[in-house]
Amino acid sequence: MSVHNKTLTLIASKLGISDKEKLLNKAAEFERLLQMRNVAGSNMTDTSKVVICLDLAANVFGIEFDVKAAIKYSGLKPTMYTNCRKVVVNLLELNSDRLTVSTLCVTLQCASVQELADNILEEYQKQAKVELDLDLPQYVCMAVSQACRLSKVKVPKTKLIEKSRLKPAQWGKLDADWTKFVDDKFAVAKKKRGRPAKTAVVDETEQESMEIEEQKIEIQEPQTESYEDWKRRMLEAAYKELALLEQTQKIEKVPTTPRRSPRKTPQKFSPYKSPGKKNGVRLLFPLNI
Incomplete structure (x- = not known):
């Protein structure tokens, strides 16, 4: 036991396994291997590592081991001790069904x-x-x-x-x-x-549509008209509008007769009645010829 470090010897004696030479040798082997591995983000101290190594060595040889006392000496809570033990098992590759x-x-x-x-x-x-x-x-x-x-x-x-x-x-x-x-x-x-992103497809579509519109604009763009042609076209349009306006004014000046009613004006006296006699008949020609 003199070849082992003091912490391993002390904890083994407290756990009552100091006489198990093969267990101590295996635990010391586990400890050396563990020192070569990096245990990043772990709360394990050197003491807790020694305790866990003793626990694993006892498990290898099937030797009875006081887990409650081991947790007490490790300075870890039960849940943390269990998690740290699993970490050490994976680091030392002691678990045959390791997760991959x-x-x-x-x-x-x-x-x-x-x-x-x-x-x-x-x-x-x-x-x-x-x-x-x-x-x-x-x-x-x-x-x-x-x-x-x-x-x-x-x-x-x-x-x-x-x-x-x-x-x-x-x-x-x-x-x-x-x-x-x-x-x-x-x-x-x-x-x-993989497939192009949706935004890229939209951008390409918009760019193609813009190019097509630009081509249409270039095709539909009229050629530049000379000043003389524009002047002649504008004068012809003005003369046509002026002639049409004069013709419209002449039509409005023509006198028109008022429209007569289709009904005849009613006569004041009936041609068949005499105004002097109520029951007489008015003749249209004189009787004394």
């Missing part, structure tokens, strides 16, 4: 986006400022989620969050960062490879 892009796409029935998800994952690793272990489930789930978003493939978000082993709030924050990154790197390239 291909297995997740098969599970979610979206195999068509597998290639795009792999490209997103690879590009994210290139632009990362620190070394990342992209085999962690949250990165795999996020790459598949973004690939489905770009390809407009619907997948249950609850399953993705469950597979990522993140809380909804953590997923939302990571999703916002990845969405910005993916839109900058892949959205523009996808538009160039």
Whole structure:
């Protein structure tokens, strides 16, 4: 036990497993491998890493291990301890059923986006400022989620969050960062490879219509008329209007007889009656001839 570090020896004695030499050797091996891997964004301390390594070594050999005491000595909450243990398992590749892009796409029935998800994952690793272990489930789930978003493939978000082993709030924050990154790197390239954008089609249509209208305007544009031709045309039009006006005035000056009524003017006395006699007859010729 003298070859192991003091923290490992001390915690092993507190957990009652200091006499398990093969367990301690395996835990020390896990610890050395873990130091070579980068655990970015993790709340694990050196003490918690030692405790988790002892836990995993005990699990390998099937030795009884006091998990409650281990959580107490790790300084982590139970939920955080479980999450950190899963992270270490993935880092050390101790889990045979490790989540990959291909297995997740098969599970979610979206195999068509597998290639795009792999490209997103690879590009994210290139632009990362620190070394990342992209085999962690949250990165795999996020790459598949973004690939489905770009390809407009619907997948249950609850399953993705469950597979990522993140809380909804953590997923939302990571999703916002990845969405910005993916839109900058892949959205523009996808538009160039795929169908042209609607705005581009509209612009091309408007440009073609404008060119056609310009051609029509050029064709329909009249030739420039000389001053002499314009003067002659205007004088002819003026003379015609003047002659028409004079003719109209002559017609108005012609005297016209008033229209007589078709009915005859009624006579004051009847030709057959004598004005002096009520019952007499008025003759139209004298009797004394």
